[in-house]
Amino acid sequence: MVTILFHETVFGPIHSRRLGTSLGINLMPNDGKICSFDCLYCEAGYNAQGKGQAGISSREEVKTKLEEKLSAMRIAGEKLDVITFSGNGEPTLHPDFEGVVDDVIALRGKYFPDVKISVLSNSTMIWKKSVANALMKVDNNILKLDSAIESTMRLVNRPANPDFNIENLIEQLKQFSGQCVIQTMMLRGSHEGRTIDNTTPQETEALLNAYTEIKPAEVMLYSLDRPTPEVKLQKVGRDELEQIAARFREKGIKVQVN
Numbered sequence: 001m002v003t004i005l006f007h008e009t010v011f012g013p014i015h016s017r018r019l020g021t022s023l024g025i026n027l028m029p030n031d032g033k034i035c036s037f038d039c040l041y042c043e044a045g046y047n048a049q050g051k052g053q054a055g056i057s058s059r060e061e062v063k064t065k066l067e068e069k070l071s072a073m074r075i076a077g078e079k080l081d082v083i084t085f086s087g088n089g090e091p092t093l094h095p096d097f098e099g100v101v102d103d104v105i106a107l108r109g110k111y112f113p114d115v116k117i118s119v120l121s122n123s124t125m126i127w128k129k130s131v132a133n134a135l136m137k138v139d140n141n142i143l144k145l146d147s148a149i150e151s152t153m154r155l156v157n158r159p160a161n162p163d164f165n166i167e168n169l170i171e172q173l174k175q176f177s178g179q180c181v182i183q184t185m186m187l188r189g190s191h192e193g194r195t196i197d198n199t200t201p202q203e204t205e206a207l208l209n210a211y212t213e214i215k216p217a218e219v220m221l222y223s224l225d226r227p228t229p230e231v232k233l234q235k236v237g238r239d240e241l242e243q244i245a246a247r248f249r250e251k252g253i254k255v256q257v258n
């Protein structure tokens with residue numbers, strides 16, 4: 001199984017094709033993965049690998065490690081575009097996610113006031129008031145919606161909560177009143193004999209309807225970039241992503257292809 005874990009709470013900076021020079025914050029364990037999804041394409045591998053032994057860093061630990069790093073980067077005159085919450089699972093599962101976000105905003109103000117703060121989230125915790133509050137405070141609230149068709153979402157994202165469903169999710173995504181970016185992974189292939197393809201007319205129509213309801217500031221379309229735990233997945237090429245994006249743009253959706 002493919003497993004690429006981040007072994008630090010604050011990692012990088014790395015160059016992100018989507019976000020620029022990015023300093024990462026991993027709120028999940030440094031030696032395992034915790035996520036409320038178990039996506040077939042997860043670069044961190046399947047949840048079955050386990051949570052590891054290290055546990056989740058406390059708010060104080062995150063603050064201390066980030067301050068050390070930002071201070072050192074400023075002294076060294078290093079460039080930074082963005083601080084990004086991502087890592088070994090879903091950052092909004094951290095029990096004090098809003099407190100961590102408040103600390104990161106304060107430290108950004110102290111060391112790199114022009115830098116943006118991004119959160120890459122799978123959208124499963126946005127029902128929680130403190131998580132939604134925190135996401136409204138960051139510059140780039142990037143939320144996952146890979147398919148607006150229930151069976152495809154279940155097949156690709158494999159939510160841990162059996163009650164998680166697309167209809168509720170779309171309602172919850174509307175609460176941001178456009179202050180969000182929807183990120184959609186386009187892919188095709190198969191898993192355990194079931195075909196996956198979220199580029200079909202039926203899928204893109206459902207996505208378009210969802211985007212129209214959610215009214216995000218922007219949609220980010222992307223495809224596979226690294227090896228995936230399910231090996232029978234295929235990348236959707238850039239030309240095809242652009243063709244899909246053009247259909248969404250025709251309907252007034254702002255779309256970025258990565």
Ligand code: SF4
Nearest residue numbers: 035037039042089122
């Ligand atoms: S939501 Fe992200 S971290 Fe979680 S399984 Fe999917 S790709 Fe991996």
